[in-house]
Amino acid sequence: MSKVIRNLWLLTSNSTRILSSSWGFQRCNFASAVPMIKTERVGEKMNVGLIKLDRPKALNALCNQLMQELSDALVEFDNDASIGALVITGGKRVFSMGADMKELCAIQYETKSSENTLQNWTQISKMKKPVIAAVNGHALGGGCELALMxxxxxxxxxxxxxxxxxxxxxxxxxxxxxxxLRVTGKSMAMEVCLTGIPITAQEAKECGLISKIFPIDRVVLEAIKTAEKISGHSPLIVSLVKDAINSSYETFLQEGLQYESRLFRATFATNDQKEGMKAFLEKRKPEWTCS
Structure with missing residues (x-):
């Protein structure tokens, strides 16, 4: 039995968590009335928007409610003329462990193939203002994708x-x-996505995935400091710099995102997807049938 699968079976002291959450998946409850993010204006001139993912008991699993709240907060800050840049963070132990497994397991191919799977995730890439991810702990699965945006x-x-x-x-x-692929190159992208094994902050910096590494207690503070520097520049020029860099980075990206999305939805028509997620919830090794 592989070490990865063995880790997927082990229970932590909290019965609602399993160590497989360290691999990017979290079993959590459906939407609740309790807010799942916190927002505030920070910095000496209060010109930085800070968004904190706030589902500690669910390891910041990215359920639909959280993503909707995040999207709404991003729009609000983007439309606020007093805000020049934003910071998104999670907890000190976890940024986000990724998808809400109960939501994913409830999805059928007919539903998934007809919906826009990126709908709740596109607001960051639409932002006119720069967004800094301040990541502590694990950023896996959807949590890693959120940071990459x-x-x-x-x-x-x-x-x-x-x-x-x-x-x-x-x-x-x-x-x-x-x-x-665009940030680290084909080899690293293949290794990370084909093995499911995460990389460290040091490895992430070496391959260009992240800009800087700080002590845990300094990450958010340093991100805010950088956001303050950005906020002190001309908003027009900042937006032009961002557009110029993204125009190169995003050439063919949208086509690639659409193709990836189609393939992702297509997996929900396979028996292996159903078996994989069922085995995860049942804490056993999946039996793949290649169908």
């Missing part, structure tokens, strides 16, 4: 990044295959 990534010394979707019979569905 940001313009700059700062990481704590213990941060880890990865795409473990292959372990449960699906593929990254929010830009993982496309952005890893």
């Amino acid at each position: 940001c313009d700059i990534i700062y990481a704590g010394e213990e941060a880890k990044f990865g795409q473990p979707e292959v372990i449960i019979g699906t593929i990254p569905g929010a830009g993982g295959t496309q952005r890893w």
